[in-house]
Amino acid sequence: xxxxxxxxILEAEAHYSLSDQLDAEVRTAxxxxxxxxxxxxxTVPDILITRLCNAQVVRTASVFGIxxxxxxxxxxxxxxxxxxxxEENIVIMTTENSLFTSCGRLYASxxxxxxxxxxxxxxxx
Numbered sequence: 870x871x872x873x874x875x876x877x878i879l880e881a882e883a884h885y886s887l888s889d890q891l892d893a894e895v896r897t898a899x900x901x902x903x904x905x906x907x908x909x910x911x912t913v914p915d916i917l918i919t920r921l922c923n924a925q926v927v928r929t930a931s932v933f934g935i936x937x938x939x940x941x942x943x944x945x946x947x948x949x950x951x952x953x954x955x956e957e958n959i960v961i962m963t964t965e966n967s968l969f970t971s972c973g974r975l976y977a978s979x980x981x982x983x984x985x986x987x988x989x990x991x992x993x994x
Contacts, residue, residue: 870895870979872937872960875916878974881939881964884946885954893936897983900972904929914983918971922946922963924953931957941968 873891876883883891899906899914902921916937917930922944930938937960940946946963954961964971976982 872916874978875937875939875975875980876962878978879939879962879964879966879971881962883960883962885951885959885961890936890958890960895936895980898972898975898980899983900968902968912983916975916980918968918975920944920968922950924950927953927957927959927961930959936960937962939964939971941966941971 871891872893872895875881875895876891893915895915897912897914898916898918900918902919904921904926913933914935916939917926917935918939918941919926920941922940926938927950929935938954940961940963943963943965946961950961953959966974
């Protein structure tokens with residue numbers, strides 16, 4: 870699906886986006902309020918869904934190549950976050966939906982979570 874469809878599914882408001890960014894393909898998402906969970910993953914999601922609304926979230930998304938950040942529960946996005954999104958070329962959007970509902974809607978529409986590689990069990994003696 871395209872990022873513009875995500876906006877519709879989540880009933881979200883895009884606070885910053887270029888039209889060509891909305892054509893980006895979206896297959897995976899990760900939901901987290903802990904940036905450490907994003908940092909340790911071996912695979913990168915297309916979308917980050919979070920309650921956090923600060924510039925560091927956008928910068929973290931940029932470092933990992935995440936296409937969009939969705940801030941849930943209608944949190945206010947200040948101008949600084951929009952400016953960082955513009956600098957980092959990340960789509961930033963908000964939705965009134967909860968984290969749970971946002972994930973469920975995307976899952977029902979075919980977006981999947983990022984699967985971690987299974988960890989190998991410790992070698993036995």
